[in-house]
Amino acid sequence: MPVSGNPPPSRTAALRGLCGSFAAPPALAAATVFVVTLGVMLAARHWFDPVLFICAAAALLLATSAYVLVRTHRNDAHANGETNAGISQSALNEARMMAIIRSSMEAIITIDEQQRVVIFNPMAERIFGCSAMDAIGAPLARFIPERFRAAHAQHVAQFGVTGVSDRQMGNQRVLAGLRANGEEFPLEASISQIRDGDTRLYTVMLRDITERVKAECAQRQAREELRELSANLQNIREDEKTRIARELHDDLGQQLTALKMDISSVEQALDASAGAAVRDQLHGMRRLIDTTVASVRRIAADLRPVMLDDLGLIPAIEWLANDFTNRYGIDVERQIETGDARFSPAGATALFRIVQEALTNVARHADATLVTLSLQAKEQAFELSIADNGQGAHRTAEPAAKSFGLLGVRERAHMLGGAVDIHTAHGKGFVLTVTIPAETVQMQEIQT
Numbered sequence: 001m002p003v004s005g006n007p008p009p010s011r012t013a014a015l016r017g018l019c020g021s022f023a024a025p026p027a028l029a030a031a032t033v034f035v036v037t038l039g040v041m042l043a044a045r046h047w048f049d050p051v052l053f054i055c056a057a058a059a060l061l062l063a064t065s066a067y068v069l070v071r072t073h074r075n076d077a078h079a080n081g082e083t084n085a086g087i088s089q090s091a092l093n094e095a096r097m098m099a100i101i102r103s104s105m106e107a108i109i110t111i112d113e114q115q116r117v118v119i120f121n122p123m124a125e126r127i128f129g130c131s132a133m134d135a136i137g138a139p140l141a142r143f144i145p146e147r148f149r150a151a152h153a154q155h156v157a158q159f160g161v162t163g164v165s166d167r168q169m170g171n172q173r174v175l176a177g178l179r180a181n182g183e184e185f186p187l188e189a190s191i192s193q194i195r196d197g198d199t200r201l202y203t204v205m206l207r208d209i210t211e212r213v214k215a216e217c218a219q220r221q222a223r224e225e226l227r228e229l230s231a232n233l234q235n236i237r238e239d240e241k242t243r244i245a246r247e248l249h250d251d252l253g254q255q256l257t258a259l260k261m262d263i264s265s266v267e268q269a270l271d272a273s274a275g276a277a278v279r280d281q282l283h284g285m286r287r288l289i290d291t292t293v294a295s296v297r298r299i300a301a302d303l304r305p306v307m308l309d310d311l312g313l314i315p316a317i318e319w320l321a322n323d324f325t326n327r328y329g330i331d332v333e334r335q336i337e338t339g340d341a342r343f344s345p346a347g348a349t350a351l352f353r354i355v356q357e358a359l360t361n362v363a364r365h366a367d368a369t370l371v372t373l374s375l376q377a378k379e380q381a382f383e384l385s386i387a388d389n390g391q392g393a394h395r396t397a398e399p400a401a402k403s404f405g406l407l408g409v410r411e412r413a414h415m416l417g418g419a420v421d422i423h424t425a426h427g428k429g430f431v432l433t434v435t436i437p438a439e440t441v442q443m444q445e446i447q448t
Contacts, residue, residue, distance in 0.1 A: 107206040112199060115140045115156060119203070127187075127208045129180040140204075145178050156202060159191060174213065177206065186213045231415045234408075238304070238349055245303040248296050256296065260289040305352075313348040314338065317355055321373060328363045335374040338382070347441025350412045351375070351384060357405045358386040358432050366390025366430060380438050387431040392424045409434070416440040 101108050101121045107128070110119035120135040128135070128143055135142075141149045177187045188207045193200055267282050300306070301323075308316040314336060321332040343351070355373065362368055368390030376383050409432070410420050418436035 104205075107208070108203065109135075109140065109143075109206065110201055110203045111140050111156075112201060115153065115202075118201065124206065127179075127185075127206070128177065143178050145176050145184050148176055156191070159193065159202070174209065177208075185210050227411070227414065230411050234412065234415070241303040242309075245300040245306070248300040248303070249306060253293060253296050253300075256289055256293045260286055260293070263289070308348060308352055309345075313343045313351055316348075316352050317373070317375070320352070320356060320359065324359045324363070324371075330362065330368060330371055332359075332371045332373055335372070335376070338375060338377045341377055341382075341438070342443040343441055344443045347416065347436075350416055351382075351436070351441065354384060354409050354412055354434055355386065357409055361405055361432075362386070362388045362390065362430075368429065377438070378435075382436050382438055382441060384434045384436070385431065387429060389429045392426050392428050392430055406432075 101119065104121060104123055107124035107126075108119065108121040109117060109124050111117055117135050117138055117140060120130075120132040122132075124135070125131055130143075141153070144152050174186045175189055176184050178184055186209050188209055190205050191202060193202050195201075263282055263286050267279065267286075270279065270282075301319075305316050305319060307319055317336065318334070321334055324330065325332055359371065362371055366388045368388035370389045372385070372387045374383070374385040374387075376385075406420075406422070413420050413434050413436060416436045417440050418434055421433045421435070423431040423433075
């Protein structure tokens with residue numbers, strides 16, 4: 001739109017260009033007349049007309065002045081055109097920027113050095129429940145819970161000096177915002193600063209993450225419930241194993257032993273007239289009972305070794321290592337240094353099952369000839385390590401072949417507040433390291 005009745009800039013520039021085009025020929029013609037007149041006078045050495053000379057000089061002066069004036073106006077018009085174009089471009093850029101800010105899906109708030117709001121976009125209006133008219137000019141602290149205001153002001157001041165902020169979208173701790181109705185909500189923020197002359201402006205981009213936090217809390221709660229369910233199932237399973245093992249050892253074992261004694265009595269009661277075939281059959285029955293008793297004891301020990309409850313963790317691990325060597329022919333080097341530690345029943349069971357599962361994993365997959373078993377008392381923790389010299393990496397390379405045994409090891413360690421670390425490489429064996437806090441596996445002394 002034209003301003004104050006002036007013609008549009010494009011029209012003014014066109015008029016000035018046209019005037020310049022018409023001013024140049026008269027100036028050139030006046031200069032030619034003046035030169036010709038002066039030449040004629042000089043040729044006629046004794047003839048000089050003052051009037052003619054003055055008229056020619058005046059024409060030259062007027063034409064030259066007109067040309068210079070037009071050129072000056074043209075240059076001014078060109079300069080003014082550049083200025084107007086710069087102003088127009090700046091206004092266009094500002095309009096584009098404001099359009100981006102208004103349409104942004106993030107809340108954008110700009111504050112000055114006194115932390116007063118100067119820009120408050122529609123998304124900020126939506127998440128804070130406050131109109132831009134009410135927000136602009138208000139202190140930023142209005143949108144921050146009172147207990148966080150001092151820390152936020154200090155952070156902004158530090159950012160103004162150093163230009164470094166730990167608040168980057170998606171990579172920081174969750175902050176808290178305050179809606180107009182007094183409701184607090186979680187948000188993420190990133191901050192930047194610019195200088196506008198002598199003034200420093202801070203722009204904060206905010207994201208309301210209420211729904212994400214709710215989803216994360218629900219997921220975390222579901223995970224914890226599943227872990228509690230897994231722990232409860234593990235405990236029930238251990239109790240059931242203990243019950244079955246004791247019944248096998250005490251009930252079925254005793255009955256088989258009694259049956260063996262009865263067969264021995266029958267053999268002694270037979271007279272010499274009994275046939276050799278009958279005696280051989282009785283001998284075979286007694287050997288079968290012996291084999292059955294051994295199988296029952298082995299199954300009961302696999303379910304729950306009696307010595308774990310009667311003698312404790314270390315003897316149970318020693319028995320497990322010896323039994324592993326006898327079964328699979330794989331040597332087990334033991335490095336057990338626990339001092340005078342007394343393990344709780346739950347801690348002893350968890351550590352024993354971890355060792356048992358690790359050795360089973362070696363027997364099934366490692367193709368190893370040597371296993372190193374280490375249980376060391378560290379500072380306020382116990383470190384259990386089982387390493388083999390087998391094939392290594394390929395055991396865990398196939399996603400389809402998920403190891404539920406290792407998953408069970410992780411769950412048992414998590415139940416005790418511990419951590420599991422696995423190191424493996426092709427041809428360099430497999431190392432399973434479990435670190436568990438001492439307070440969760442040791443027997444707690446009763447204070448009197």
